[in-house]
Amino acid sequence: MKEKPVFKANMNNCNQLTTWWEEALHGNVKSFGRIHDELYSGLYFYLYKIIKDEDAAQDVLQELFIKMWERRITFGPIKNVKYYFFKSARSLAINFLKAARPEFVGLSASHDIDIVFSREDVLVLEETGREVEHMLALALNTLPRRQKEMIFLRYFDNWNYDQIAEVTGLQYQSVVNHVHRGINQLRIKLSEGSKIATTELVLS
Template structure:
């Protein structure tokens, strides 16, 4: 993915009506945003519809947004908000009844271990282990380790305090380590150490 500086430059050019710059933002962010939204709404068409709405709103309201320092995170935060609003309106049962901003991110074996060579059984065990985590921990681990965001960025997108993000990630990793340790024979040593 392009670095934040390029996205910020393209957004500045978008503010003066440069369609090509906005198109570059779209091309750069579409896939990771789609993947994130799909994990939240669990429906390809809905994820695409939300994403289309997101880009239309950003284009039509660009003057209201003004300069944005962290374009990627602003788009992710906005996408997450639109997804939660969709779930509240059409599938309220999919949200945590106590906290309507908590979403359930579901992992498949294919989503996992992109750069690590492990067997099919190991991927399935890891996917099952991830899916046993509480919703918030799954989302934090997804953003931290699969999207490679830092804690500040995760806090910004999710609206949580920095320490809360750190705690969620730490607890999630601890739980995963415990589950993986139970299945040591399946995983390379460096994954469970």
């Protein structure tokens, strides 16, 4: 039985990614390979959370990198390479769901993505006791879909609000509001189990 992927946040050097992309524009396969290696784990984890199927997530990710390489001249210079890739991955994931699953036929880029958290995901944030990990995962999964996606990007990959807005297509203030409402809801839910102090520690 395959283990579910667990992503450990990796802070990328945006300037280096931009340099590699500029070199890739001139046909440098090695530089494009470096972009692939740098972004692969984060993109795969994000796609897996959206699609909820390991093989399908890998297929969509492969499609993404092929598309980005073959159409690189059309795309031209990219200001923020990482978030352009994530935004493109999100779009491809939505297209996959629409094509593969009838219940998603009407899905669009503006729709909420339903991300499900596991206890293993919570381990990414902080070393905590098993009971707390379980409670936090349960609490996260009770949030509205949009709040879950915002919190996933904010705390599981250390994105700032501008970056989340860029990828999801939401306004900056809307992202801030969703994250703050989600955190407040988590504190309320966990305080019911006397775990509010842990929540403030993990999601500060």
